[in-house]
Amino acid sequence: MARAARQDTRLxxxxxxxxxxxxxxxxxxxxxxxxxxNRPEVVSLAGGMPNIADLPLDVIADNLAxxxxxxxxxxxxxGSGQGEPVLREQITEVMRLEHISAHRDDITLTVGSQQGLxxxxxxxxxxxxxxxxxxxxxxxxxGTFRSYEVDVVHVGMDEHGLDPDALRAATGALKAAGRTVxxxxxxxxxxxxxxxxxxxxxxxxxxxxxxxxxLLVVEDNPYGLLTFxxxxxxxxxxxxxxxxxxxxxxxxxxxxxxxxxxVLAPHAVREKLVLAQESATLCPPVFSQYVVSTYLATxxxxxxxxxxxxxxxxxxDAMLDGLAEHMPAGTTWTRPDGGFFVWVTLPExxxxxxxxxRAITSRVAYVPGPAFFADGFGAxxxxxxxxxxxxxxxxxxxxxxxEVLANELSLHETFGLDPSSxxxxxxxxxxxxxxNQS
Amino acid sequence: MARAARQDTRLxxxxxxxxxxxxxxxxxxxxxxxxxxNRPEVVSLAGGMPNIADLPLDVIADNLAxxxxxxxxxxxxxGSGQGEPVLREQITEVMRLEHISAHRDDITLTVGSQQGLxxxxxxxxxxxxxxxxxxxxxxxxxGTFRSYEVDVVHVGMDEHGLDPDALRAATGALKAAGRTVxxxxxxxxxxxxxxxxxxxxxxxxxxxxxxxxxLLVVEDNPYGLLTFxxxxxxxxxxxxxxxxxxxxxxxxxxxxxxxxxxVLAPHAVREKLVLAQESATLCPPVFSQYVVSTYLATxxxxxxxxxxxxxxxxxxDAMLDGLAEHMPAGTTWTRPDGGFFVWVTLPExxxxxxxxxRAITSRVAYVPGPAFFADGFGAxxxxxxxxxxxxxxxxxxxxxxxEVLANELSLHETFGLDPSSxxxxxxxxxxxxxxNQS
Numbered sequence: 001m002a003r004a005a006r007q008d009t010r011l012x013x014x015x016x017x018x019x020x021x022x023x024x025x026x027x028x029x030x031x032x033x034x035x036x037x038n039r040p041e042v043v044s045l046a047g048g049m050p051n052i053a054d055l056p057l058d059v060i061a062d063n064l065a066x067x068x069x070x071x072x073x074x075x076x077x078x079g080s081g082q083g084e085p086v087l088r089e090q091i092t093e094v095m096r097l098e099h100i101s102a103h104r105d106d107i108t109l110t111v112g113s114q115q116g117l118x119x120x121x122x123x124x125x126x127x128x129x130x131x132x133x134x135x136x137x138x139x140x141x142x143g144t145f146r147s148y149e150v151d152v153v154h155v156g157m158d159e160h161g162l163d164p165d166a167l168r169a170a171t172g173a174l175k176a177a178g179r180t181v182x183x184x185x186x187x188x189x190x191x192x193x194x195x196x197x198x199x200x201x202x203x204x205x206x207x208x209x210x211x212x213x214x215l216l217v218v219e220d221n222p223y224g225l226l227t228f229x230x231x232x233x234x235x236x237x238x239x240x241x242x243x244x245x246x247x248x249x250x251x252x253x254x255x256x257x258x259x260x261x262x263v264l265a266p267h268a269v270r271e272k273l274v275l276a277q278e279s280a281t282l283c284p285p286v287f288s289q290y291v292v293s294t295y296l297a298t299x300x301x302x303x304x305x306x307x308x309x310x311x312x313x314x315x316x317d318a319m320l321d322g323l324a325e326h327m328p329a330g331t332t333w334t335r336p337d338g339g340f341f342v343w344v345t346l347p348e349x350x351x352x353x354x355x356x357x358r359a360i361t362s363r364v365a366y367v368p369g370p371a372f373f374a375d376g377f378g379a380x381x382x383x384x385x386x387x388x389x390x391x392x393x394x395x396x397x398x399x400x401x402x403e404v405l406a407n408e409l410s411l412h413e414t415f416g417l418d419p420s421s422x423x424x425x426x427x428x429x430x431x432x433x434x435x436n437q438s
Numbered sequence: 439m440a441r442a443a444r445q446d447t448r449l450x451x452x453x454x455x456x457x458x459x460x461x462x463x464x465x466x467x468x469x470x471x472x473x474x475x476n477r478p479e480v481v482s483l484a485g486g487m488p489n490i491a492d493l494p495l496d497v498i499a500d501n502l503a504x505x506x507x508x509x510x511x512x513x514x515x516x517g518s519g520q521g522e523p524v525l526r527e528q529i530t531e532v533m534r535l536e537h538i539s540a541h542r543d544d545i546t547l548t549v550g551s552q553q554g555l556x557x558x559x560x561x562x563x564x565x566x567x568x569x570x571x572x573x574x575x576x577x578x579x580x581g582t583f584r585s586y587e588v589d590v591v592h593v594g595m596d597e598h599g600l601d602p603d604a605l606r607a608a609t610g611a612l613k614a615a616g617r618t619v620x621x622x623x624x625x626x627x628x629x630x631x632x633x634x635x636x637x638x639x640x641x642x643x644x645x646x647x648x649x650x651x652x653l654l655v656v657e658d659n660p661y662g663l664l665t666f667x668x669x670x671x672x673x674x675x676x677x678x679x680x681x682x683x684x685x686x687x688x689x690x691x692x693x694x695x696x697x698x699x700x701v702l703a704p705h706a707v708r709e710k711l712v713l714a715q716e717s718a719t720l721c722p723p724v725f726s727q728y729v730v731s732t733y734l735a736t737x738x739x740x741x742x743x744x745x746x747x748x749x750x751x752x753x754x755d756a757m758l759d760g761l762a763e764h765m766p767a768g769t770t771w772t773r774p775d776g777g778f779f780v781w782v783t784l785p786e787x788x789x790x791x792x793x794x795x796r797a798i799t800s801r802v803a804y805v806p807g808p809a810f811f812a813d814g815f816g817a818x819x820x821x822x823x824x825x826x827x828x829x830x831x832x833x834x835x836x837x838x839x840x841e842v843l844a845n846e847l848s849l850h851e852t853f854g855l856d857p858s859s860x861x862x863x864x865x866x867x868x869x870x871x872x873x874n875q876s
Contacts, residue, residue: 012706013680014562014654017620022561025713049516057510065503072495076693078487111549111719118718122585123460124452140720147560147717182455216452242451255514257724268450275463279585280556281549282578285723286695 024146037365043397045384046365048340050252054307056299063298067290079286081278083109087293091262095248098224099234102264108273109284113222113249113261117144120218120245120263123272124182125150130174132184134162136372138192141185152374161198162186164205171213183216188236189224190339193372193383197337200233207240222249223339225305228313242266250292253305258288318391322398328405340387345380349412352382355404364400462584475803481835483822484803486778488690492745494737501736505728517724519716521547525731529700533686536662537672540702546711547722551660551687551699555582558656558683558701561710562620563588568612570622572600574810576630579623590812599636600624602643609651621654626674627662628777631810631821635775638671645678660687661777663743666751680704688730691743696726756829757836764840766847778825783818787850790820793842802838
């Protein structure tokens with residue numbers, strides 16, 4: 001591994017020329033493994049791809065053709081750096097389902113919510129600034145923060161999500177150490193990867209602490225509408241319009257391939273976001289915005305979301321049933337009320353990263369816990385997702401995972417602790433939500 | 439203006455929190471003027487929007503519907519961070535028209551070539567680094583460089599584009615001053631805004647100087663295929679695969695609204711680009727890539743480019759005829775062999791920026807010269823574009839512009855020099871290409 005890295009450096013004529021931020025851009029160690037994991041014989045519980053097979057492609061295709069025929073010269077032309085007003089208006093309707101009342105002028109369209117996060121980080125964060133995030137947090141967000149040379153400090157969670165006391169403690173410690181904390185990044189609904197949700201009272205408590213600490217909140221909400229338990233919980237943004245920047249996305253409720261997300265931000269921030277968007281792309285993809293707008297205007301998008309909920313609930317149940325049946329004693333996991341992910345805590349002594357090659361050999365894949373921490377924590381955790389494989393494959397995947405864990409435990413009993421898994425990792429103020437759950 | 443700016447700052451709760459780079463993100467002073475310029479009674483020679491009215495929308499709509507019906511679940515799903523292999527293969531065919539021989543694995547798809555430039559700057563440039571660019575240069579590139587806190591140093595051009603001696607001199611002076619020059623940014627074909635083109639021998643000479651100086655070249659080529667004089671000139675990338683990063687785009691040959699551009703880069707750079715793309719967007723818009731791929735596979739895209747050339751040539755002729763008829767003595771301009779733009783140098787004493795409100799009152803709009811310089815130069819220049827209005831409107835636009843100039847000159851003769859236009863601006867080593875042309 002080290003040798004390959006040195007060789008790459010020798011071969012790269014430009015090695016001495018890159019920006020400082022480029023040094024943080026390195027391919028994930030598990031990337032090559034996941035290429036193997038994509039083989040059909042492997043049950044991949046690793047990915048976060050939505051299952052869009054049930055979209056009414058025939059209707060979408062027809063409506064799209066009419067749109068191109070009638071409005072093609074506008075849909076295929078340059079557009080607004082902020083995004084098309086018609087779609088921004090429709091987005092206010094979508095957000096109303098989560099109790100958000102907003103004006104379309106406060107919305108900026110982005111290339112998926114990933115780019116929303118990129119632009120927010122771009123306008124707020126200098127190198128060395130701190131962003132607070134849940135422990136664990138979304139791997140893609142950690143990558144974006146790293147690419148802006150931002151230090152992530154994790155804040156502990158329990159089964160109700162981010163812990164307000166831990167938030168206060170972390171912020172206080174950082175301020176005492178002279179660090180500049182730019183914002184709190186949080187996923188309140190069906191958190192990726194932990195699968196836990198902040199109840200309404202927790203949101204209120206967190207927002208109170210944030211206001212008290214002068215802490216901006218960036219609320220990332222890709223999964224909020226995919227709830228399995230009735231009505232969505234009001235978004236944090238619906239409770240505090242002045243102190244929350246909200247990231248939305250059509251990737252999980254319609255299509256990730258169109259790459260249409262949005263940022264709802266206080267007016268002054270929105271102005272900076274549009275300038276940053278113009279600098280990054282001139283304008284977000286206009287054609288994609290017309291595709292989404294046409295879908296919202298001509299299809300039963302709310303009915304489709306209800307179908308998605310039902311479909312994912314069945315898969316979530318298959319996952320929880322499979323885990324209950326196949327996990328060895330000492331394994332714990334979270335029970336998501338929506339979204340895509342379950343967070344598993346392994347019996348003491350096991351190491352999710354070290355185990356991954358053996359799991360893939362046993363034709364099951366997951367994402368090891370350390371991917372979701374900026375500080376090396378997570379060796380005893382892994383994320384499994386139930387969004388993409390059908391229920392019987394999910395059950396089979398948990399069976400294979402159970403076998404892998406049983407083998408690891410038996411090795412562990414025979415040969416003793418794997419030294420790598422005893423290392424507690426860097427000192428940290430965080431803890432995972434699965435630690436005290438059965 | 440100053441009062442409004444102060445007020446905005448007071449209203450922005452976050453004013454003290456933004457990243458250092460966000461301070462360079464300010465709305466252009468002419469933005470509000472251009473809102474007026476978009477009124478139908480104004481002939482806008484300001485924009486760079488392609489005229490896509492002649493695209494075969496009926497055929498495109500039908501083929502798109504079949505694509506969605508057949509391949510929708512892939513086109514609407516997450517895709518590769520590098521871009522879809524099929525489209526990358528097709529792009530190698532497109533680039534072959536400009537003598538580029540490339541492998542699809544060295545291509546990274548981007549959200550228009552604007553994002554290509556953003557990602558290249560992101561991986562190469564630290565704050566305070568220098569990028570060399572033509573004098574004048576593309577306003578969107580200057581915005582991107584500014585957003586990464588990069589200093590642009592302009593290099594003089596003549597009627598054959600960038601001057602190799604000026605390039606050597608500028609680089610030498612910067613190195614002597616201890617500055618870090620990261621790359622040369624150049625638009626060899628029908629330059630935006632100058633409308634001049636580097637002949638083959640000039641490209642060879644520039645690449646020689648660049649290699650001698652250890653200077654990476656970023657070649658931005660959105661207009662290369664829109665030539666009015668026969669075959670395209672070989673791209674710089676076709677002459678030096680190791681030292682040139684090439685930016686391509688479908689915005690001018692098909693559709694800007696799909697936002698599909700690409701970067702062709704040496705292998706090691708390409709690896710960084712893909713990581714930067716994943717961090718910025720996860721993946722570039724997959725659906726857009728399928729739209730472009732379907733268009734290339736099912737329509738006569740090369741025939742369409744020939745039609746575009748003919749259409750734009752007629753408009754270029756209308757522009758040059760109108761300028762010859764209506765410009766007052768002492769005005770000079772460039773004669774583009776392709777692309778969208780003519781660069782005008784005004785008679786001494788006139789100021790394109792000061793004059794713009796009066797021009798818009800006279801129902802004609804252009805972009806003032808200083809927009810294309812990072813150093814305040816360009817008061818005596820303006821850019822007019824012939825891409826979007828039909829020929830008779832272009833002629834009418836030049837007539838109105840001629841009247842505006844005549845009025846300015848007569849004011850100038852009556853009341854003497856406008857002091858603002860005598861100021862030579864900051865000292866600089868550059869000169870515009872129109873200065874010594876009739």
